[in-house]
Amino acid sequence: MDRKWGSWFRETARSGRGVWYSEGGKLIRMDYSDMYAGALALSEILQEERDCTGTFLAVIWMEQSPGYLQALMAVLLAGGIAVPVHPRATKEEVRELCRFLEAELAIVPGERISAFNRSDTLDGNVSYPAAVMDGECGIVQRLHPNGLRSVHTRSYSPPPEASVIFMSSGSTGKPKGIMLSDCNMLSNVRSIQDYIRLTADDRVLLTKSFGYSSTITGEWLLALDRGADLFLFDGVLHPLELIRLVKAHGITFLCTVPSAVVPWMKSSLWKKEDLATLERMIIVGGAVPPDTLLELKQRIPWVDIMPSYGLTEASPRVSYLPAEELWLRPGSAGIPVPGVEITVRRPDGGEADPEEQGEIFVSGPNVMLGYYNMPERTRETLTPQGLRTRDLGCKDREGFLYVAGRGDTALNAGGHTVYPEQIEAVLATHPAVGSVGVTSYTAEEGERLVAFIEQAGGSAVEAGELCEELSAYVRSTMSPMYRPKEIRIVSGLPITNSGKLDRAALRIWAMECERIVSEGGIR
Structure with missing residues (x-):
């Protein structure tokens, strides 16, 4: 199939604009034109190695750097399917991923090549991957005599339109390979650009992992499309470090997550002048409590703050709240991005009335091709009514979307259906709370709500005192059915490989509290 990547990367290969990154303590810029030239050279090596009649899958496991982006471009230019993974993934996770995807190639930095060898990647007569490329110099090491050429018959062949597979475990911990085409991703770039106007x-x-669709589509490809300079920093950064980087580099656009924004409002260690250059801020990956959003807007009134809603299956952006609507609807996920349609449906499939809660469905050119080798799950998700998100919400009478929570994370407490995301949003507003996860477990009296709390950085409140304080806080802010019956202070919450709260693990924590206490996991 003829893809758009070749012409798109060629047209965006500008000189004088590019990616800034730190190397040896110095800030260096790689022009987009140089990035394209390097990617083109790597793609030529890949085309020589591969079977010209077949598509190959390449798992990219590199440090967060311009080299990572070059490798991704090279795979797409060579007609392959790129699978970007989190730089902090373990070698066991990456090798298992190669087996699951039957990936012919792994692209890694030189020091990681030793993570692959014939003896521990062979599965019968087939090796996963069949070859390893040093993403820094382009040298290919074959783990199978045929390398990228046809070494086996696939148990599953992705659609010919597939360009990128993002691995997502969502909130349930079950990994899924979400297949996106060039049309999916580039249509979403155009939709985002229509309201961001970079x-x-x-x-x-850019500080978020390249393993996320939001990072690739909503930041890198968006900047590349407009020729905007991209400042790339690796690692998990403290929220206040984001503010320092904005100030140090004159950042005008930031796409961030609630776990970064909420701590800002609990700190007095920064001044509004630190964000003087910032013009637009998009918040993705979850909801921020409305009061926190309004407080932030009061603190930096010149910044267009736009909460957004999306999912990887939609490439990922689905809706955004226009900046001018923040004061009126701080709890809303906004309106559909251009070219995308959102409907809310009842369980019988009919469209819900305004203010009536139902399941959110999405239609548009951004909707995925399907899940890798999960035909039944794909059929359940890609319906005649559109992409079934499994998120619950409603629209108001003006068409603005409100997201209640995930249908598959709903909890039953005292005969009432409650959504942990709503409880977490309230608890997150407390100044001593850094991050929070809510779940339930079965007790003698029925399902019992429990909240696990990680304290905010700098909080000196004792664990017992904080539990009492938070118990009083939920009594004053929540109706009885939403109040957690237990509050436990933990040193950290379980996180999936995609960076989301691992709710399956959290429920196990709740069911095994005595064991966790004995092992020192709860304070």
Whole structure:
């Protein structure tokens, strides 16, 4: 199939604009034109190695750097399917992923090549991967005599339109390979650009993992499309470090997550002048409590703050709240991005009335091709009514979307259906709470709600005192059916490989509290 990546990358290969990154303590820029030239050279090596009649899958496991982006471009330019994974994934996780995807190639930095060898990647007569490329110099090491050429018959062949597979475990911990085409991703870039209106004068800060669709589509490809400078920093950064980077590099556009924004409002260690250059801020990956959003807007009134809603299956952006609507609807996920349609449906499939809660469905050119080798799950998700998100919500009478929570995370407490995301959003507003996860477990009296709390950085409140304080806080802010019966202070919450709260693990914590206490996991 003829893809758009070749012409798209060629047209965006500008000189004088590019990716800034730190190397040896110095800030260096790689022009987009140089990035394209390097990717083109790597793609030529891949095309020589591969079977010209077949598509190959390449798992990219590199440090967060321009080299990672070059490798991703090279795979797409060579006609392959790129699978970007989190730089902090373990070698066992990456090798298992190669087996699951029957990936012919792994692209890694030189020091990681030793993670692959014939003896521990062979599965019968087939090796996964069949070859390993050093993403820094382009040298290919074959683990199978045929390398990228046809070494086996696939148990599953992805659609010919597939370009990128993002691995997502969502909130349930079950991994899924979400297949996206060039049309899916580039249509979403156009939709996002329609309301962000990035220009070549913008400076974009990127700190989130390349393993996320939001990072690739909503930050890198968006900056590349407009020729905006991209400032790339690796690692998990403290929320206040984001503010320092905005100030140090004159950042104008930031796409961030609630876990970064909420702590800002609990700290007095920064001044509004630190964000003086910031013009637009998009918040993705979950809801921020409305009061926190309004407080943030009061603190930095010149910044267009736009909460957004999306999912990887939609490439990922589905809706956004226009900046001018924040004061009126701080709890809303906004309106559909251009070219996308959102419907809310009842269990019988009929469209819900305004203010009536139902399941959110999405239609548009951004909707995925399907899940890798999960035909039944794909059929359940890609319905005649559109992409079934399994998220619950409603629209108001003006068409603005409100997301209640995930249908598959709903809890039953005292005969009432409650959504942990709503309880977590309230608890997150407390100044001593850094992050929070709510779940339930079966007790003698029925399902019992429990909240696990990680304290905010700098909080000096004793665990017992904080539990009492939070118990009083939920009594004053929540109706009885939403109040957790137990509050436990933990040193950290379980996180999936995609960076989301691992709710399956959290429920196990709740059911095994005595064991966790004995092992020192709960304070």
